[in-house]
Every structure is written in C-alpha cells, then in structure tokens.
Amino acid sequence: MLKYLLPRQLVAPATPAGEGADAPASPHADALGRAFGAAYPAVRQAAWWSVPISLFGLLPSIFLLQVYDRVIYRSGTSTLWALFSGILFFLAIEFVLRRRRSRLLRDAGATIDHGISGALLQSMLERPLRALEERPAAAWFLLFRDVGAVRMTLSSGLAQAIFDLPMALFALVVIGIVALPVLPVVVVFLGIMAFLAWWWADEVRAGRVEETERSRSLERMTAEICAARETLKTQANDGPTLAGWRQTYDRWLAESFRKNGEIETARDGTTVLLTIFSTVVITAGALSVMQQWMTVGGLVAANMLAMRALQPVAGLVSNWRALATAAEAASRLEKVLVEPVERAPSGLNLPQPPGLVRLRDVDFRFHAQGRPVFERLQLAIGPAGLHAVVGRNGAGKSTLVRLICGLYAPTAGTVSLGEYDLAQFGRDDRAKWISYLSQEVYWFAGEIIETLRRCAPGHGDEQIVAACKLAGAHDFVSRLPAGYRTRIGEGGTGLSVGERRKLGLALAFLRKPSVLVLDEPSNDLDFHSERQLINTLVAIARTRTVIVVTHSLRMVAAATHVYHVTGDGAVEQGAPADMVPRLFGSRRGEPEPATAAAAAVASASASAA
Numbered sequence: 260m261l262k263y264l265l266p267r268q269l270v271a272p273a274t275p276a277g278e279g280a281d282a283p284a285s286p287h288a289d290a291l292g293r294a295f296g297a298a299y300p301a302v303r304q305a306a307w308w309s310v311p312i313s314l315f316g317l318l319p320s321i322f323l324l325q326v327y328d329r330v331i332y333r334s335g336t337s338t339l340w341a342l343f344s345g346i347l348f349f350l351a352i353e354f355v356l357r358r359r360r361s362r363l364l365r366d367a368g369a370t371i372d373h374g375i376s377g378a379l380l381q382s383m384l385e386r387p388l389r390a391l392e393e394r395p396a397a398a399w400f401l402l403f404r405d406v407g408a409v410r411m412t413l414s415s416g417l418a419q420a421i422f423d424l425p426m427a428l429f430a431l432v433v434i435g436i437v438a439l440p441v442l443p444v445v446v447v448f449l450g451i452m453a454f455l456a457w458w459w460a461d462e463v464r465a466g467r468v469e470e471t472e473r474s475r476s477l478e479r480m481t482a483e484i485c486a487a488r489e490t491l492k493t494q495a496n497d498g499p500t501l502a503g504w505r506q507t508y509d510r511w512l513a514e515s516f517r518k519n520g521e522i523e524t525a526r527d528g529t530t531v532l533l534t535i536f537s538t539v540v541i542t543a544g545a546l547s548v549m550q551q552w553m554t555v556g557g558l559v560a561a562n563m564l565a566m567r568a569l570q571p572v573a574g575l576v577s578n579w580r581a582l583a584t585a586a587e588a589a590s591r592l593e594k595v596l597v598e599p600v601e602r603a604p605s606g607l608n609l610p611q612p613p614g615l616v617r618l619r620d621v622d623f624r625f626h627a628q629g630r631p632v633f634e635r636l637q638l639a640i641g642p643a644g645l646h647a648v649v650g651r652n653g654a655g656k657s658t659l660v661r662l663i664c665g666l667y668a669p670t671a672g673t674v675s676l677g678e679y680d681l682a683q684f685g686r687d688d689r690a691k692w693i694s695y696l697s698q699e700v701y702w703f704a705g706e707i708i709e710t711l712r713r714c715a716p717g718h719g720d721e722q723i724v725a726a727c728k729l730a731g732a733h734d735f736v737s738r739l740p741a742g743y744r745t746r747i748g749e750g751g752t753g754l755s756v757g758e759r760r761k762l763g764l765a766l767a768f769l770r771k772p773s774v775l776v777l778d779e780p781s782n783d784l785d786f787h788s789e790r791q792l793i794n795t796l797v798a799i800a801r802t803r804t805v806i807v808v809t810h811s812l813r814m815v816a817a818a819t820h821v822y823h824v825t826g827d828g829a830v831e832q833g834a835p836a837d838m839v840p841r842l843f844g845s846r847r848g849e850p851e852p853a854t855a856a857a858a859a860v861a862s863a864s865a866s867a868a
C-alpha cells in the first residue's frame with residue numbers, strides 16, 4: 260500500500276521523460292529509485308511494526324469497554340488492577356515499538372538523503388561546462404533543498420498518518436464486534452474524510468504550481484543577492500535591488516497567504532468535522548444503548564475507536580501539502596538527474612600525448628539559433644612553444660581555449676591532442692594532459708596549504724612550495740602571519756586579487772601536462788610579477804605547449820606564435836614579429852607613447868572634466 264501512497268518518484272525507478280528522452284542516459288538517472296530501493300527494507304520493516312502498533316493502539320478502547328462493562332457494574336477491583344497492569348505493560352511495548360519504527364524511518368530518510376544528495380552533487384560536477392553555465396548556483400542550491408523535502412516524506416507527520424492507516428481497519432473490525440449499530444455511521448464518515456483527503460490533494464496540487472514558482476524565484480533572488488553582497492556594498496546600489504526583492508517577496512507572500520488560508524480551512528474543517536463525527540457517534544450509540552442493542556461500555560469504546568480510525572485519514576488531509584511538496588521536489592530532482600553528464604574516465608593508463616593541438620573544421624555556437632563564434636576553424640598549435648591568443652573583448656578567445664581543453668564540445672568538427680580525439684575522453688583523462696587556468700578561479704575557504712593539497716592530490720609539500728615559487732606566490736605566502744597555514748576566507752577573502760591569481764598559477768604549474776592553457780594569467784599582476792611569469796612560461800614552453808589568452812603586449816612579444824581571434828568566426832595566426840606591429844602598432848613589448856587611441860581617451864577625459 261505504501262507504494263501507492265508515496266510519490267511515484269520515491270518508489271519507481273526514474274525513467275527519462277520529455278526532452279531528456281533522446282539524451283544519452285545519465286548514470287544518475289535512476290538515483291531516486293536506487294535511493295528509495297536502498298531505504299525500502301527499513302520502510303517495509305517500519306510498515307510491519309505498524310501492525311502491532313496499530314493493534315496496541317486499540318487497547319485503551321478495549322480497556323475502557325472492560326472498565327465500563329465489567330469493573331464498574333460488578334465492582335471488580337481486582338479485575339481493574341489486572342486490566343490496569345495489562346494495559347501499562349502493553350503501552351510500554353507500544354512505546355518501544357514506536358521508538359523502533361521512528362528509528363527505522365529516520366534511517367530510511369537518511370539513506371534517501373545520502374543517496375540523492377550524493378548523486379545530485381556528482382551529477383552537477385560531472386556535467387559539461389556548457390550545462391553548468393546554463394543553470395545558476397541558486398537553482399542548484401534549491402535542488403539540494405528539494406532532497407530535504409523528499410526525505411521529510413518519511414520523517415514528517417505524513418509518514419505517521421500513512422503508517423497508522425491499518426489502525427483504521429482494525430478499529431472498524433473492533434467497532435463491528437463491540438458496537439455494531441454505530442459501524443455504518445463510522446464507515447460513512449470515514450468515506451467523507453477519505454473523499455476530503457482526495458479532494459484537498461487535488462486542490463493543493465492545483466494551486467501549488469504558482470506558489471512554488473514564486474517561492475523559488477524569491478529564493479533564487481535572495482541567493483543571488485547574498486552572493487553579490489560585496490558588489491552591492493561597494494557600488495552602493497542596494498536600493499533598487501532591495502526594492503526588486505521586496506516586490507518579489509510581496510508577490511510570494513500574497514500567494515502563500517492565499518494557499519495557506521485554503522490549507523488552514525481544510526485543517527480547521529477537519530477538526531470541526533471530527534467533533535461533529537464524535538457527536539453523531541455518541542448520539543447513534545446512545546439511541547442504540549437505549550434500545551439495548553449495545554452496552555454503555557460499547558458506546559464509549561466505539562467513540563474512542565472511531566476517533567482512532569479517523570485520525571490517520573485526518574492526518575492525511577492536513578499533510579497533503581507535505582506530500583505535494585515532496586512529489587514536486589522528487590519530480591524536479593528526477594528531471595535534473597536524468598540530464599546527461601560527461602563521459603566517465605576511460606580507466607586506461609594511456610601514454611601522455613605530445614602537446615600538438617589540432618582543430619579540424621571546428622564550428623561552435625552557444626545556442627542552436629545563435630551566431631557562430633567559430634566557423635570551419637583549422638588550427639595546429641604546438642608541440643611546445645608559447646602561443647598567445649589575442650583579440651578584442653568578446654571576440655571568442657576564452658571560447659577558443661575552452662574548445663582546446665575539451666571543456667566545450669564543438670558544434671561540428673574535431674579537436675584532438677596528439678592522436679587523441681578529445682571528444683572520446685572524459686574530463687579526468689583530459690585534465691591529465693591539458694591543464695587549464697580560467698580567468699576567474701574560486702578559492703575555497705581554509706588553510707592555503709590544505710586548499711592547494713586538495714586541488715592537487717598526490718603532490719608533496721615540497722612540490723607545492725616549488726610550484727608556488729614558480730608562480731611568484733611563495734614570497735607573499737611566506738610573509739603571511741601563519742605562512743602556508745594561513746586561513747583564507749570563502750572565495751579567497753583575505754588575499755588580493757593578484758595573490759589569488761598567483762596561487763591559481765601555482766596550481767596550474769603543479770600538474771605536468773602536455774598543454775598548459777592560461778586565460779589572461781597576467782591580469783592583476785604587477786610589472787615584476789608579470790615579467791617573472793613570462794620568464795617562467797618561456798622556460799616551460801621549451802618542452803610543453805603553453806597557450807595564453809592575453810591582452811598584454813609584453814606577453815605577446817615573448818610568444819613564439821600569435822593567434823588573433825577576429826570575432827567574425829576566424830582566427831589569424833603568425834609570428835609576433837608580423838602580428839605585433841599589425842595588431843598593437845608596436846614592434847617591441849612596450850606600448851607606443853602616444854597612440855591614436857590614447858589620444859582619443861585623453862581628449863575624452865579632458866572634455867568630461
């Protein structure tokens with residue numbers, strides 16, 4: 260029965276649905292089914308414990324019946340004590356059984372949470388970069404909250420109500436034995452309550468879509484504001500943000516009030532209905548007692564039993580919201596978990612390929628209908644050498660290096676490293692051959708050395724310090740009060756932007772890849788640090804392919820090859836001696852003293868002043 264009462268997603272293996280149906284199966288697609296499968300033995304055991312618990316739950320009514328019919332009329336004190344001790348004994352057993360059942364349900368909830376949360380996190384980290392870009396962090400955060408809602412199905416009052424349902428059946432049987440005349444009344448009311456439960460389920464479901472949407476949009480907005488708190492503070496533009504948040508909040512509150520009003524009506528209505536029901540049972544029972552169809556004890560016991568029978572059904576009525584929430588959460592999770600992830604690691608220990616990157620007929624666009632960033636691109640980069648990728652903002656430089664790293668899959672064409680077609684390998688394989696430092700690196704909170712170790716497993720402290728020296732990070736780290744043991748805040752708070760970049764570079768140097776790809780590595784670096792970085796890269800480039808996206812003229816001048824991303828789908832290439840004068844208007848790695856652009860900026864500043 261449990262299977263029919265719980266959301267489908269909690270009991271059935273997930274099946275790809277809708278747009279995901281054609282997509283390659285994700286190893287996490289069945290995570291909900293598997294998690295519930297793992298929890299099911301505990302749930303089933305809890306369901307079995309519910310049978311004796313339900314039976315014991317009837318004992319107080321039987322006790323009452325006996326007290327009225329045997330003890331009071333016959334003054335049977337010894338019977339009373341025997342009954343009293345008996346009921347205490349059974350209630351103690353019931354308490355133990357209830358504790359066990361709660362424990363089992365808690366374990367089942369934890370198993371479900373553990374299984375789904377783990378799968379969700381893995382599924383997030385394993386999906387392609389493009390897929391990650393499409394869903395904001397706040398949406399992921401909400402999905403993790405959904406896992407909690409699914410778990411709550413087993414640990415809330417709803418589970419209690421479902422598991423107590425057998426009590427309704429047992430109570431009906433006992434009423435049939437001790438108070439047959441009131442049985443039809445109880446059955447009719449049970450029917451009314453069951454109808455109400457079903458009706459409310461439908462009502463709650465219908466109205467929840469909008470409420471859920473509003474609540475999620477509010478949560479997304481709140482999460483974004485929390486993430487942008489420093490920017491809001493520094494730009495002092497929190498007024499409009501606050502106004503927007505208030506508007507979203509008010510809309511959610513209005514909808515939530517309306518929905519809660521309906522749910523409270525259902526709950527209050529149920530309470531009143533239960534009282535009416537009790538009155539009708541007593542009235543019907545009193546008439547039957549007067550007709551001598553049943554005893555007074557039967558009447559009192561029947562009233563109590565009828566309440567026992569109705570309680571789980573009433574519990575279902577008032578807990579439908581929890582069930583609807585869990586069902587929606589499960590369905591959202593199912594849809595996300597079915598989305599494709601990247602290829603799993605090959606498990607092969609392939610030889611390190613030479614650092615020769617080839618792009619053959621590569622097309623790339625972000626969206627099917629969007630403009631192409633690259634069209635029929637042909638490139639051969641390396642092996643070895645320092646390769647500078649230049650171009651105006653938004654031309655496609657970062658996109659190009661992400662294609663080279665296999666982080667973006669080309670819309671058409673192939674990207675290969677040596678003999679390996681990158682599309683055939685997963686992220687873990689590719690990361691052994693190509694090391695990539697993106698423009699912005701998130702720095703996790705914690706001790707510097709611990710974060711470095713976590714990001715570069717398998718490297719000793721000496722290697723880490725050597726990489727920091729290469730990246731020019733060692734000097735500033737050594738000057739920190741606790742050196743490499745200094746604790747850094749979330750996102751790298753406590754370090755300057757340039758210091759964070761140097762640590763990021765150290766991580767990139769720690770790996771020994773065939774190709775080292777750095778996206779604007781000298782941004783935020785001072786003059787000397789940049790010069791040191793260029794020297795390091797030139798040295799590394801003797802044996803490995805180093806690809807650098809840069810706006811720095813000095814970096815370009817030091818390169819062996821220059822690639823100009825034109826912004827119209829093509830890439831021009833040449834030696835720095837040809838490209839630098841054409842692109843920068845300078846032969847050496849120093850800017851011209853007064854270019855036309857500089858003159859224009861100067862005149863604009865003057866007129867603004």
Ligand SMILES: Nc1ncnc2c1ncn2[C@@H]1O[C@H](COP(=O)(O)OP(=O)(O)OP(=O)(O)O)[C@@H](O)[C@H]1O
Pocket residue numbers: 392625632650651652653654655656657658659
């Ligand atoms: N996730 C995305 N979805 C859609 N379009 C994108 C996405 N990322 C980048 N673009 C667009 O693709 C183009 C190339 O972006 P890219 O980041 O590669 O430029 P870039 O040359 O590295 O610029 P910059 O010098 O400013 O870093 C830009 O027009 C940009 O707006």
